[in-house]
Amino acid sequence: MADGVRGKVYGRRRFLKQLGQGTAAAAALAYPHPRSPHAATAKNPQVRYAMVIDTRRCVGCHACSVACKAEFDVPLGFYRSWVEYVEKGTFPDVRRSFLPRLCNQCSNPPCVDVCPTGATWQREEDGIVEIDPDICIGCKYCILACPYDARFANPVTGTAEKCDFCLHRVRNGLEPACVETCIGRARIFGDLNDPNSEVGRLLATTAVTVLRQEMGTKPNVYYIAADHTGEGDARAGQYVRVTTHRRQKDRR
Amino acid sequence: MDELVWGYPIVFHLFLVSLGAGVLAVSAYLVLWRSDDPAAFALARYGAFLAPLPLLLDGLVLILDLGSFHAGYWFKFLNLYKIVTASPMSIGTWLITAFIIISLLYAHTFLRMPAGPDDPRVGRRRGLAWAGLAVALTVAAYPGFLLSGMQARPFWNSPLVPLVYFFSALVLGIACKLLFLAWRTRSTPTTKDRGDGPGLTVWLARIGTYLSAGELLLVILFVVFAHRGAGSVTQAVTVIMGGGVLATVFWFWAVAVGLVLPMLIMMVAAFRPPATLEGVLLKAVEIAAPLLLLFGAFMLRYVFVVAGQITGPVGL
Ligand code: SF4
Numbered sequence: 275m276a277d278g279v280r281g282k283v284y285g286r287r288r289f290l291k292q293l294g295q296g297t298a299a300a301a302a303l304a305y306p307h308p309r310s311p312h313a314a315t316a317k318n319p320q321v322r323y324a325m326v327i328d329t330r331r332c333v334g335c336h337a338c339s340v341a342c343k344a345e346f347d348v349p350l351g352f353y354r355s356w357v358e359y360v361e362k363g364t365f366p367d368v369r370r371s372f373l374p375r376l377c378n379q380c381s382n383p384p385c386v387d388v389c390p391t392g393a394t395w396q397r398e399e400d401g402i403v404e405i406d407p408d409i410c411i412g413c414k415y416c417i418l419a420c421p422y423d424a425r426f427a428n429p430v431t432g433t434a435e436k437c438d439f440c441l442h443r444v445r446n447g448l449e450p451a452c453v454e455t456c457i458g459r460a461r462i463f464g465d466l467n468d469p470n471s472e473v474g475r476l477l478a479t480t481a482v483t484v485l486r487q488e489m490g491t492k493p494n495v496y497y498i499a500a501d502h503t504g505e506g507d508a509r510a511g512q513y514v515r516v517t518t519h520r521r522q523k524d525r526r
Numbered sequence: 527m528d529e530l531v532w533g534y535p536i537v538f539h540l541f542l543v544s545l546g547a548g549v550l551a552v553s554a555y556l557v558l559w560r561s562d563d564p565a566a567f568a569l570a571r572y573g574a575f576l577a578p579l580p581l582l583l584d585g586l587v588l589i590l591d592l593g594s595f596h597a598g599y600w601f602k603f604l605n606l607y608k609i610v611t612a613s614p615m616s617i618g619t620w621l622i623t624a625f626i627i628i629s630l631l632y633a634h635t636f637l638r639m640p641a642g643p644d645d646p647r648v649g650r651r652r653g654l655a656w657a658g659l660a661v662a663l664t665v666a667a668y669p670g671f672l673l674s675g676m677q678a679r680p681f682w683n684s685p686l687v688p689l690v691y692f693f694s695a696l697v698l699g700i701a702c703k704l705l706f707l708a709w710r711t712r713s714t715p716t717t718k719d720r721g722d723g724p725g726l727t728v729w730l731a732r733i734g735t736y737l738s739a740g741e742l743l744l745v746i747l748f749v750v751f752a753h754r755g756a757g758s759v760t761q762a763v764t765v766i767m768g769g770g771v772l773a774t775v776f777w778f779w780a781v782a783v784g785l786v787l788p789m790l791i792m793m794v795a796a797f798r799p800p801a802t803l804e805g806v807l808l809k810a811v812e813i814a815a816p817l818l819l820l821f822g823a824f825m826l827r828y829v830f831v832v833a834g835q836i837t838g839p840v841g842l
Pocket residue numbers: 376377378379380383384385386403419420421422423424425436491
């Protein structure tokens with residue numbers, strides 16, 4: 275409750291600031307509000323930003339990871355967005371695929387529920403889960419509560435950190451850094467509530483999956499043709515290896 | 527390779543919280559229901575003085591462990607006090623703060639000598655003992671709620687975890703009281719059976735036996751339910767089953783040495799034929815058993831903290 279109220283105030287303050295800079299108009303042009311019949315709430319926002327990742331187009335080049343690192347000056351060993359290599363099979367029946375990862379901006383985010391300071395909350399205006407570094411005390415509870423291991427403790431700032439869909443860019447009408455940089459056009463970003471957006475169209479016409487659906491978190495990052503295999507799922511005799519560049523090597 | 531997000535400070539946190547809660551709960555119990563026994567009163571008094579210390583130390587440990595403290599924002603932890611959320615950690619913060627205040631006030635009623643069961647502060651003391659008992663029992667279960675509420679951490683995600691911590695805290699309270707008996711000068715006999723029941727040492731050993739048996743049962747239920755289940759929980763619990771990286775620490779050090787052995791010692795002392803408890807058995811029940819219980823409780827928390835973080839949901 276308190277999170278929602280605080281989120282609203284925070285959002286409004288920033289919105290007014292942007293208005294002054296004349297950038298809100300640009301943001302509105304880039305991602306127009308849908309004609310939403312319902313009142314916006316954190317769980318049911320007017321704009322629902324989402325990402326569709328078409329793994330068939332991903333070549334595992336890590337340009338997205340690097341762009342993200344550069345955008346946020348992410349410390350060594352940690353990633354807001356990263357790419358996993360999934361290798362499986364025995365020659366000649368082998369496959370290597372890539373799974374770009376990031377915070378899922380869950381509609382039902384457990385990380386928000388556990389935060390004791392209200393430093394992390396879900397924005398009512400677009401559903402993005404945000405962290406206020408001025409409030410976060412670095413207790414790391416949210417890091418453990420996230421079923422996607424999407425958060426890390428930034429050793430420099432002492433706060434929890436994760437992907438926020440490049441909020442500072444998006445609200446200025448730009449795409450997230452990883453999306454803009456993706457050489458394969460594997461990452462597609464937009465407003466899910468807008469049926470004419472590319473993500474809206476893709477979701478309407480393509481089979482997509484989300485990660486760990488059974489957790490009930492309602493992720494807003496969707497995958498096309500993702501290989502969900504993990505090392506733990508390997509059937510007898512099957513070779514499966516998942517690797518990343520993160521300091522945390524294993525999926526958990 | 528897994529990075530531990532929560533390390534030793536959190537193991538100490540879970541241990542110190544349980545220790546303080548257990549000591550206060552047993553002390554309050556003695557004041558409320560055994561105040562006719564001067565030895566029990568003396569013990570309750572020691573307990574009252576000890577109870578706030580682990581929690582004060584715990585507060586310090588937690589603050590030092592915060593990322594914000596490491597980054598040089600020493601007082602940022604005060605943000606915890608600007609809001610109440612439904613987060614177990616937020617509720618825990620307020621609970622622990624209340625615990626510290628109540629336990630200090632409670633200890634204060636024992637401060638001025640001569641403190642005794644009939645001194646003028648008895649009314650205030652009993653009132654604070656009730657408040658202390660309530661807050662201690664809640665704080666005793668709190669670490670379990672802190673851990674068990676996360677679906678992302680299947681090892682912790684069991685309703686039995688708060689119960690395990692609840693019993694474990696009370697066992698720690700009994701263990702500290704037994705240690706006090708060994709340490710204090712024996713101005714009043716505690717080893718002889720009294721006309722209306724067992725002496726204090728035997729009484730404590732008896733309660734300690736019941737509580738550790740309860741804890742053992744809960745631990746076994748926890749493992750059985752997890753192991754006989756399916757999916758993430760079953761997968762997570764393999765780290766403490768045969769061949770798991772934490773199997774020895776858990777079964778040998780935490781359960782066998784840290785729980786079953788002291789339980790057996792207390793059982794022998796508590797249910798021997800009525801007579802004076804003395805010699806090796808007295809030493810064992812007042813010194814060895816409580817030390818083993820303290821050690822076991824620490825190991826149990828170590829296993830929990832690590833196991834919960836090196837395991838996660840199955841599949842992606
Ligand atoms: S992916 Fe993790 S950090 Fe992101 S919103 Fe979901 S639970 Fe929170």
